[in-house]
Amino acid sequence: MKNTDILVDLLMEDIENKTVLEAACGAADFSISASAYSDGVYCIDLDAGRLNCKTAANIHFQIMDASKMDYADDTFDTVILYNAFAHIQSQWVEIERECKRVLKTDGVIYIVGTWKLDVRIIMDVFGDKAKWRNQFLIVEIRK
Numbered sequence: 781m782k783n784t785d786i787l788v789d790l791l792m793e794d795i796e797n798k799t800v801l802e803a804a805c806g807a808a809d810f811s812i813s814a815s816a817y818s819d820g821v822y823c824i825d826l827d828a829g830r831l832n833c834k835t836a837a838n839i840h841f842q843i844m845d846a847s848k849m850d851y852a853d854d855t856f857d858t859v860i861l862y863n864a865f866a867h868i869q870s871q872w873v874e875i876e877r878e879c880k881r882v883l884k885t886d887g888v889i890y891i892v893g894t895w896k897l898d899v900r901i902i903m904d905v906f907g908d909k910a911k912w913r914n915q916f917l918i919v920e921i922r923k
Contacts, residue, residue, distance in 0.1 A: 809862075810862040819838065854883070855883075857888075883923045
């Protein structure tokens, strides 16, 4: 079982039959795993070369800056940043604001790290808010 499949199982309550955004998605491995259960998965990244070419009917890829999203307010049930925090840390204030804006009222943002660099930075930035669940360091931010 892939790491992203294990993570989807851990977060199933906030993925199944939900609309999910993966910001700074890179190859979108998480989104591909989540697409089996969600109503729709939207993947954004600045680098088109990193966007995964695997598609399913409910996966949507876009080149977009996570600090200036084109989505309407209250669009997504769940927002995830998977192994991306090291790439976006310098813009976190703006990205967090945007993630909260596009998140529905009862939505959740998950910041997930497994890579050593991401884990270290997540622990430095979020401290006790970062919790280990299996092999994932997870920060959960509710709207």
